Amino acid sequence: MTDLLPSGHPRIDHLEMRGITKRFPGVLASDHVDFDVRTGEVHALLGENGAGKSTLMRILYGLYQPDEGEIRLNGQVVSIQSPADAIRYGIGMIHQHFMLVPTLTVKENVALGLKSSRSFLTDLDKVAARIEQLAKLYSLDVDPDAVVWQLSVGQQQRVEIIKALYRGAALLILDEPTAVLTPQEVDEFFVILEQMKRDGHALIFISHKLHEVIQLCNRVTVLRDGRTIGTTKVEGTTKQQLAEMMVGRPAGLQPTKKPLDAHEVRLSVRNVEALNDRGRPALRGVSFDVRAGEIVGLAGVSGNGQRTLAEVIAGLRPATSGEVSLGGRNVTGLSPRRVMALGLSYIPEERMRDGMIREFTVAENIILREFDQPPYARSGFLNQAAIQRNSRELVNSFNVKTPSLETPAKNLSGGNIQKIILAREISRRPQVIVAAQPTRGLDIGATEYVHARLLEQRDQGTATLLISEDLDEILALADRILVICDGRIMGDVPRAEATAEKLGLLMAGVES
Ligand SMILES: Nc1ncnc2c1ncn2[C@@H]1O[C@H](COP(=O)(O)OP(=O)(O)OP(=O)(O)O)[C@@H](O)[C@H]1O
Ligand SMILES: [Mg+2]
Numbered sequence: 005m006t007d008l009l010p011s012g013h014p015r016i017d018h019l020e021m022r023g024i025t026k027r028f029p030g031v032l033a034s035d036h037v038d039f040d041v042r043t044g045e046v047h048a049l050l051g052e053n054g055a056g057k058s059t060l061m062r063i064l065y066g067l068y069q070p071d072e073g074e075i076r077l078n079g080q081v082v083s084i085q086s087p088a089d090a091i092r093y094g095i096g097m098i099h100q101h102f103m104l105v106p107t108l109t110v111k112e113n114v115a116l117g118l119k120s121s122r123s124f125l126t127d128l129d130k131v132a133a134r135i136e137q138l139a140k141l142y143s144l145d146v147d148p149d150a151v152v153w154q155l156s157v158g159q160q161q162r163v164e165i166i167k168a169l170y171r172g173a174a175l176l177i178l179d180e181p182t183a184v185l186t187p188q189e190v191d192e193f194f195v196i197l198e199q200m201k202r203d204g205h206a207l208i209f210i211s212h213k214l215h216e217v218i219q220l221c222n223r224v225t226v227l228r229d230g231r232t233i234g235t236t237k238v239e240g241t242t243k244q245q246l247a248e249m250m251v252g253r254p255a256g257l258q259p260t261k262k263p264l265d266a267h268e269v270r271l272s273v274r275n276v277e278a279l280n281d282r283g284r285p286a287l288r289g290v291s292f293d294v295r296a297g298e299i300v301g302l303a304g305v306s307g308n309g310q311r312t313l314a315e316v317i318a319g320l321r322p323a324t325s326g327e328v329s330l331g332g333r334n335v336t337g338l339s340p341r342r343v344m345a346l347g348l349s350y351i352p353e354e355r356m357r358d359g360m361i362r363e364f365t366v367a368e369n370i371i372l373r374e375f376d377q378p379p380y381a382r383s384g385f386l387n388q389a390a391i392q393r394n395s396r397e398l399v400n401s402f403n404v405k406t407p408s409l410e411t412p413a414k415n416l417s418g419g420n421i422q423k424i425i426l427a428r429e430i431s432r433r434p435q436v437i438v439a440a441q442p443t444r445g446l447d448i449g450a451t452e453y454v455h456a457r458l459l460e461q462r463d464q465g466t467a468t469l470l471i472s473e474d475l476d477e478i479l480a481l482a483d484r485i486l487v488i489c490d491g492r493i494m495g496d497v498p499r500a501e502a503t504a505e506k507l508g509l510l511m512a513g514v515e516s
Contacts, residue, residue: 015043015078015094015174015204016043016077016078016093016094016095016174016175016206017042017043017078018040018041018042018043018076018077018078018079019040019041019042019064019075019076019077019078019095019175019206020038020039020040020075020076021037021038021039021040021060021063021064021073021074021075022038022073022074022075022076023036023037023038023072023073023074024036024037024038024039024060024063024070024072024073024075025037025070025071025072025073026056026059026060026063026068026070026071027071028407028415029407030407030408030411031407032230033056033059033230034056034059034060034063034070034073034230035056035229035230035231036072036073036231036232037056037060037073037227037230037231037232038232038235039060039225039232039235040235041175041206041207041208042206043174043204043205043206044201044202044204044205044206045201045206045207045222045223046197046201046207046208046209046220046221046222047206047207047208047209047221047222047223047224047225048208048209048210048211048217048220048221048223048224048225048238049061049208049209049210049224049225049227050210050211050214050217050224050225050226050227050246050249050250051226051227051228051250051447052228052250052251052419052447052448052449052450053405053417053418053419053420053422053423053445053446053447053450054405054416054417054419054420055227055228055229055230055250055417056227056229056230057179057210057227058179058210058417058418059230060227061097061177061179061208061210063075063084064084064090064095064097064177064208065084065087065090065095065097065177066084066085066086066087066088066089066090067087069085077093091171091172091173094172094173094174094175095173095174095175095177096168096169096171096173096175096176096177097168097176097177097179098161098164098165098168098176098177098178098179098181099179100179100180100181100183100184100418100445101356102160102161102164103164104152104160104163104164105152106151106152106153107151107152107153108151108152109148109149109150109151109152110135110146110147110148110149110150110152110155110163110166111128111131111132111135111148111149112128113152113163113167114131114135114148114163114166114167114170115127115128115131118131118170118171131148131170132148132149134170135148135166135170136148138166138169138170139166141199141203142165142169142196142199142200143192143195143196143199144162144165144166144196145159145162146159146162146163146166156189156307157184157185157189157306158185158186158189158192158193161181161184161185161193162196165196173205174204174205174206175205175206175207175208176200176205176206176207176208177208178197178207178208178209178210179210180210180211180212180418180445181193181209181210181211182211182213182216183211183212183444183445184444186305186306186473187473187475188305190216194216194219194220197209197220198220209221212419212445212446212447212448212451214243214246214247214448215243217238217246218238218241218243218246221238222237222238222239223235223236223237223238224236224238224241224246226246226249226250228249228250228251228252233249233250234249236249247448250447250448251447251448251449259452259455259456259459259480259481261459261481262459262463264297264298264483265297265463266295266296266297266298266483267295267296267297267465268295268296268332269293269294269295269296269332269467270294270295270296270330270331270435270436270466270467271293271294271317271328271329271330271436271438271467271469272293272294272327272328272329273290273291273292273293273313273317273326273327273328274291274326274327274328274329275289275290275291275325275326275327276289276290276291276313276316276323276325276326276327276328277289277290277323277324277325277326278312278313278316278321278322278323278324279312279324280309280312285491286309286312286491287309287312287313287316287323287491288490288491288492289326289492290309290313290326290488290491290492290493291326291493292486292493292496294436294467294468294469295467296435296465296466296467297462297463297465297466297467298462298467298468298483298484299458299459299462299468299470299481299482299483300467300468300469300470300482300483300484300485300486301470301471301472301478301479301481301482301484301485301486302469302470302471302472302485302486302487302488303472303473303475303478303485303486303487303488303507303510303511304473304487304488304489304511305473305489305511305512306473308488308489308490308491309488309490309491309492310440310471310488311353311440312491313471313488314350314352314353314438314440314469314471316328317343317348317350317438317469318340318343318344318348318350318352318438319335319337319338319339319340319341319342319343319344320340320358322337323336323337330343330346330347330348330435330436331346331347331435331436333346335348344373346435347434347435347436348434348435348436348437348438349429349430349432349434349436349437349438350429350437350438351425351426351429351430351437351438351439351440351442352440353440353441353444353471355421355422355425356421359425360372360413360421360424360425361413362412362413362414363412363413363414364412364413365409365410365411365412365413366395366399366404366406366408366409366410366411366413366416366424367391367392367395367409367410369413369424369425369428370391370394370395370398370399370424370427370428371391371394371395371428372428373428373429373432374432379394380394392409395409396409398424398427398428398431399424399427401427402423402424402426402427402450402453403423403449403450403453404416404420404423404424404427405417405420406420418445419445419446419447419450422444422445422446422450423446423450426442426454426457430454430457430458430461433464433466434461434466435466435467436466436467436468436469437458437461437466437467437468437469438468438469438471439458439468439469439470439471440471440472441471441472441473441474442454442458442470442472443455443472443474443477455477455480455481458470458481459481462483470482475504475507475508478507479499479502479504482499482502483498483499484496484497484498484499485497485498485499485502485507487507487510487511489510489511489512489513490513494510494511494513494515495510495515497510
């Protein structure tokens with residue numbers, strides 16, 4: 005392995021962070037944190053939303069400077085002032101939001117930022133050759149000449165890994181890498197990580213999914229409120245124990261569900277056809293109903309039309325034919341604003357992009373959909389008291405960690421930003437909820453809370469379409485399960501008859 009690393013990169017046998025403290029205005033994000041990782045190990049970093057995982061890793065990658073504490077590499081204290089320093093020490097980081105240039109090819113993206121004396125073009129051939137070499141070594145199947153925007157999310161992630169390996173990363177930080185992957189992609193991804201581990205890389209793995217930690221990792225460190233709760237071997241540790249270390253109380257309970265009490269059809273989709281971003285047919289005659297008081301799950305491997313369907317229902321994408329009705333009223337072709345005013349709550353999959361405005365405060369994001377309606381607006385004036393009262397209530401009940409209601413949303417942790425959008429959409433007393441991947445990126449406590457709120461809405465008579473790649477989530481919540489494959493509904497299975505195997509076959513396009 006080491007002979008493939010460009011010379012001059014140090015091997016990382018042992019990396020230690022000792023007594024790391026980091027303060028932000030109003031927040032102690034890291035409070036004397038201790039953490040270490042060794043070559044040949046995958047070390048999990050666990051903790052609730054806002055516990056300080058990303059902050060600690062940004063310090064290690066040189067994006068933030070700690071207020072106190074030290075970092076030791078193979079016993080020597082080092083100073084990491086920037087990502088360039090981190091890369092020089094052999095530390096790489098894969099961010100949850102990829103940093104690739106979509107219009108460039110894979111090899112151009114890998115070559116970007118590399119210093120070179122030769123011309124860019126001759127170098128590109130060299131880069132392509134190295135990419136193929138690395139790809140073969142780690143079963144990272146990517147075409148160096150492919151243009152990045154045409155790649156799936158899983159493939160883009162492989163490009164990020166190749167980029168880090170190319171720069172000689174001996175230690176790789178992975179911040180929630182599986183949050184954006186399908187279950188199949190996760191399996192492939194783990195094969196790659198196992199190979200890297202065998203080759204002597206050190207890996208730091210952040211995830212909210214405890215079964216992934218148990219499957220992949222050697223040791224785990226748990227953070228809570230910026231403090232280290234403990235580090236332990238994963239072998240012999242149960243999911244339950246990890247959950248308790250994280251939240252400080254028993255967790256991971258299955259939600260209890262009342263019997264189904266469904267009423268009139270609230271959402272009706274009839275023969276809908278639509279195109280995706282590349283102008284190709286993504287929905288091929290989709291029809292189904294969702295009634296008041298039921299949760300209908302939409303299962304499927306990502307990329308089979310789920311996102312297009314959600315966007316058509318929300319008025320964000322035109323249907324080329326067919327009809328969508330909400331509460332008996334044809335809403336096909338209406339603007340998103342109109343559809344939402346008619347009683348649709350939409351929890352988009354790309355929440356960071358479609359669900360909020362990063363520069364706005366927490367309170368402003370909470371009233372984003374209804375700022376021009378009572379009680380927030382009366383005769384053209386904003387009612388600050390009502391805005392404050394309602395925002396505070398939602399922040400408390402969803403347990404959003406924020407220094408204040410006036411904090412810009414972009415300063416919150418990833419999971420806490422998500423909670424704001426969920427709080428806003430679930431609390432609007434909608435007629436219909438379309439929820440896409442509603443618990444992606446949420447910690448165990450927040451996931452339980454969202455599940456409980458979706459069931460509460462169902463019991464109050466809301467019609468819910470739950471789009472999720474997480475079969476456990478669908479099986480826990482849905483009354484009926486639709487399976488989508490290649491833009492067609494392959495099956496409509498009552499919950500009582502649904503098994504993971506049966507759904508899996510339908511998801512693969514095998515007709516029942
Ligand atoms: N740039 C920043 N400015 C101000 N506060 C910040 C900044 N970055 C992080 N914080 C705060 O530090 C705390 C820890 O955030 P961090 O992103 O490290 O959490 P996390 O454990 O990664 O959570 P999640 O699971 O939700 O991603 C949070 O309270 C967050 O609001
Ligand atoms: Mg984070």
